[in-house]
Amino acid sequence: MKARLLGAAALLAGDSKADRVVPPSGFTARLTVFTSAAMAFLAVFALALSLATGRLADRWSDQLARSSTVRISAPEDQMPIQEAAVLEVLRTTPGVADARLMSRAEQAALLEPWFGPDLPIETLPIPSLVEVIESEAGFDPDGLRLRLAAEAPGAVLDDHTRWRRPLVEAAGRLRAFGLIAIGLIALSTAAMITLAANAALAANARVIGVLRLVGAQDSYIARAFVRRFTNRTLSGATVGTVAGLIAIMFLPAADEQGGFLTGLGFQGWHWLWPLAIPPLAAITAFWATRLAAIRTLRGLT
Template identity: 45%
Template sequence: MARWFRFARAAEAPPIVPMSGWSAPLTTLASAAMSFLAVLTLIAGLAADRLAEDWRQDLAGLATVRVSAEPEVLETRVMRALEVVRTAPGIAAARVLSEAEHLALIAPWIGGVEALEALPAPRLIDLTLEGDGPDAARLQSRLDRDAPGAVYDDHAAWRGPLARAAAAVGRLAWAATVLVMLAACAMVALAAQATLTAHLDIVRVIRLIGGEDRYIAGAFVRRLALRGLAGGMAGAGLALLALAALPGSGAGGVLGGLLPGTFGWIAIPIAVPLLTAAIAWATARASVRIALGRML
């Protein structure tokens, strides 16, 4: 972190504002904290959007038929249901899940395969839909007639809520990113006011010798913007290191598919510090000009 302070100090010009006061390190630290949070909320929003899209793609065009019956007639009912769905319009393919596939789907929810032995588990027919899919009511009517106990399920009852929940999480993450940036604006505005007030005598002297407000504002704004850039670079770097250290963040890990790809790892640490510096510059410029105007 000290390295970024040195960078901000060396790059500032013109040097009419002494490097003193609490606002100098606080501005950089605040920018680093805001940048850190902005990266995390930004990536959370991107991950939620990607998760919602993955769910939509994975579930689009898929449906199942669940067949429940007494053991002695179960296989007959399954074959009849398979005949019905294979001849129904809007269904491209249908296959009965094997016993192993069926157990693999259910076992995680009930504590293991052993618990299934005492349960009259139904059989499942996996469907691949085409176009808008079948007419659900008509298909269910045929199943009720030819294969009693068979139920068509296009997963709409829980597919929609899952996608909406992921989208809502994404919106919350984007809203949090905006709030973080607004907080950064407030912090920079306070720092600009504090810095200008702390060096009020210098400002008055520069005015007496003919210095224009534009020159004075430029000195303060440049300094605060560079501090924002330095803090933004530090905060973004720390955020990416924290994300990279998370368990399962590798290419084959649980989080690997949700975290940004190669382009994201390069673009985010560039975009966020630049955005932080731009926010610091715009906020400081407005704050300093307003404060100088009040001093007339």
């Protein structure tokens, strides 16, 4: 492992003698740097999209798992009986992991965004709320509604979060598309570098002929090309990644009111993820160039 790391370090550090055997090629070099920068820029956004939709899917999934409630409306004297009946029904319902009667203070907190903190909740005929937490399997909402209607006529199952399920699925798919986009960007980078490397190898056929004549091994010749393309890709991808991160930083900040679009960015340690893009691009360039070079050199005598 240590030898491999030293080899990689030597590759990036460069060998001035070996580097110089291949003549500089301005256009191919600029093309490689520009394309890898553009790909890295796109990869930053694809990563941001994937992470943001991942967060969204997780948040919605989380809420879906524990946001069912049973609302009990009954005359004040009937309320304790109905509350007890509802809790008993929920306790014996398969798929219900937990059921808890919400306190008056919790209900006041829920209403506070609409009516303010000074709402005299004790004087109002506000229905009782039972928070229901589903198990992994979930419960049958229709069956529960029927049982509640029989045992506690004033109780209504408010299954208001079930609409989130298709949204969670959509967010999950969006996350998958983000990952696919990153994969396609990596493949496009590899394809582009393979084409550029092949062009460079073809343009330097005479140089390769001279090197073979004086006893250069394929690995020596390949290394000169591999190092060059790897370094170009690394520098281009670094520029593209930095540009992408700056662009992401200038996106509006994530907040509850803004919703999904303003949350399209990195949060916390997720800012570290894009730092993996330049080295991954360099690894892609390394293998793409190496394979192209070895394949081309094997065709020569």
